[in-house]
Amino acid sequence: MDLDPLILSRIQFAFVVSFHAIFPVFTIGLASFIAFLEAVSFKTGNPVWLRLSGFWTRVFAVVFGMGVVSGIVMSFQFGTNWSNFARASANFLGPMLSYEVITAFFLEAAFLGVLLFGRDKVPKGVHLLAAVMVATGTFISSFWILAANSWLHTPAGVELREGIFHVVSWSDAIFNPSFPYRFAHMGLASFLTGAFVVSGVSAWYLLRGREVEANKKALSLCLWLILILAPTQAVLGDFHGLNTLEHQPVKVAAMEGNWETGTNVPLLLFALPDNAAETNHYEVPIPSLASLILTHDWNGEVPGLDLVPRDERPPVVIVFWAFRAMVGLGLLMIAVALTGLVLRVKGRFWRTPWFLQSLRVMSFTPFVAVLAGWIVTETGRAPWLVYGMMTQAQGLTPSLTGGMALFTLIGYIVVYALVFTAGLYYLLRVLYVGLEDEQDDHEADRPMRPLSAAHVPFEYSESNREADALSGPANQGGH
Structure with a gap:
């Protein structure tokens, strides 16, 4: 079996970069x-x-x-x-x-x-x-x-x-041209990652009744940060997408699974892109929404993969689904932020077990979203190493x-x-x-x-007696 050094080198660099990026x-x-x-x-x-x-x-x-x-x-x-x-x-x-x-x-x-x-x-x-x-x-x-x-x-x-x-x-x-958008987008992603990790860890401590006052403060601070940054990231992502549309239209076409340049292009919630047949199977579309998002016009023209020959197209399936994973997790972050706001109004953002448990799970999602975004960005550039100027094959070590x-x-x-x-x-x-x-x-x-039901405070009140009970014997003396 012949081993392709180009494919293996791409996999190697993707592995190292993805591991390091988190x-x-x-x-x-x-x-x-x-x-x-x-x-x-x-x-x-x-x-x-x-x-x-x-x-x-x-x-x-x-x-x-x-x-x-x-x-x-x-x-x-x-x-x-x-x-x-x-x-x-x-x-x-x-x-x-x-x-x-x-x-x-x-x-x-x-x-x-x-x-x-x-x-x-x-x-x-x-x-x-x-x-x-x-x-x-x-x-x-x-x-x-x-x-x-x-x-x-x-x-x-x-x-x-x-x-x-x-x-x-x-x-x-x-x-x-793409640097300002990518720098801002990555900066917000870093803040969101830090906020979700801190909130997830703080939620875990609160569920165990440990250092309640300190972790309550940390959780409150991070939820305010998430409430501001998550919607802001969505808006910035739109600007970043418009910049990509201008400078890398083929990448956008792969993100949307759009094979033919045209107007009134639907947004595909689900599809199975077929590179060989240059089509999608099992599409679940929302009519004209891709045109609206990308051009801010229901009748706007969206580029298709037909702009370039087959050998200049990125792997559509990877880019298509990585983009949806990133966007889906971003929307989930916004939902968590709004849920935290509702619970804050009721004074229960740190005293609701199911919300604290959801924050524990959400502490991992920013890393997945970042990796999905990097996959979209880097895989969507293929086959170019320097876009439009040097291909990956041209940049490979000849003797490898x-x-x-x-x-x-x-x-x-x-x-x-x-x-x-x-x-x-x-x-x-x-x-x-x-x-x-x-x-x-x-x-x-x-x-x-062990994390057992005994550590999970399902009911709380504001009284000092019940607050002491919340801390529990394991939390006395600063523990």
């Missing part, structure tokens, strides 16, 4: 949340905010470490699997990756040490500054990475001469064989599985200890308590 998308949002907690603690002196900051800083440290380890190998793949692309794009991507390291990674690394180990050792203002600098560093890092990645989709400011990209305008190359690609792919899977298992183990230990004071951290070695 960590920075969380740490970017979490770093800003920690900086906010530090600022409120600095201003109010309330120890609850300080304990929340200390706990989530420990979580941040574990996830940040996993992100660094999983991301290091990504740049090496450019040389091993995509050497033609690395050589061709070095004039632009080389400096971009260097800027990310110099301006962001050094900043994060320096101040992360102060954030982790400087509490009670440096002035409170310095510790707050460290939190702000770490959060700033995460955004600077995402700026350079997304600018470089956006350039692959909407290349600008360069000329391709004798197979080499030469930068003629750095401002045009960095601030390429299918066996070599398969060997490294298996190696990455094994190593990443070990990294993820170890990281997840320590992360769960941090989550189990919870918001306990640093002098009580040794109790992380105690046996885990």
Whole structure:
């Protein structure tokens, strides 16, 4: 059996990028949340905010470490699997990756040490500054990475001469047409991811009656954030879609499963795209809605896959369903935000078990939505490596064989599985200890308590007696 090095290299890079992406998308949002907690603690002196900051800083440290380890190998793949692309794009991507390291990674690394180990050792203002600098560093890092990645989709400011990209305008190359939308979209996704994870963990603690006051505050804060950001992300997604329609119409056609350019194009809720027959099976359409969403006109013209030959089309099935997964999860986030608002009005947002349980489940959905979005973005660019200028086949390492690609792919899977298992183990230990004071951290070695009905407070009241009962014996003494 012949092994295709191109397919295997694409799978390998997709695996590594997807594995790595879930960590920075969380740490970017979490770093800003920690900086906010530090600022409120600095201003109010309330120890609850300080304990929340200390706990989530420990979580941040574990996830940040996993992100660094999983991301290091990504740049090496450019040389091993995509050497033609690395050589061709070095004039632009080389400096971009260097800027990310110099301006962001050094900043994060320096101040992360102060954030982790400087509490009670440096002035409170310095510790707050460290939190702000770490959060700033995460955004600077995402700026350079997304600018470089956006350039692959909407290349600008360069000329391709004798197979080499030469930068003629750095401002045009960095601030390429899709970058502002993708940077904003990813930033909001990071905030939403952090908010849903914090709310899910806080809900889990509330169901177990642990640190009720602190987790109630964290949950309230995150629900307000989700209520604002989830609808905003939908609006921004619409602008991003219009930008994609202008610069990458074939990707939009694949997202919509639209094979022929035309007007009054329906929105397909369900379909099974057939690449060979260039049609869809079992369609469930809403008439003209795709035209309305994409052109803001019921009669608007929507591009079809017939704009380009078959060999220039992305894999429609993958793009089509990944896009629906992303949008569906986004709508679910909005529904959760509105539900939280209704329960807040009734004063039950933190005292309703089924809602808290739903938040626990929802803590995983932002990661799925982000991965679905990346699949739409990157798979929808195929077969182009640099859109309209260099194909994936042209960027592949000439001497790479299918066996070599398969060997490294298996190696990455094994190593990443070990990294993820170890990281997840320590992360769960941090989550189990919870918001306990640093002098009580040794109790992380105690046996885990089972989550049973005895831990779930189905009925609450505002009386002090029942509030004490809510905390339970396991929560007395700060536990």
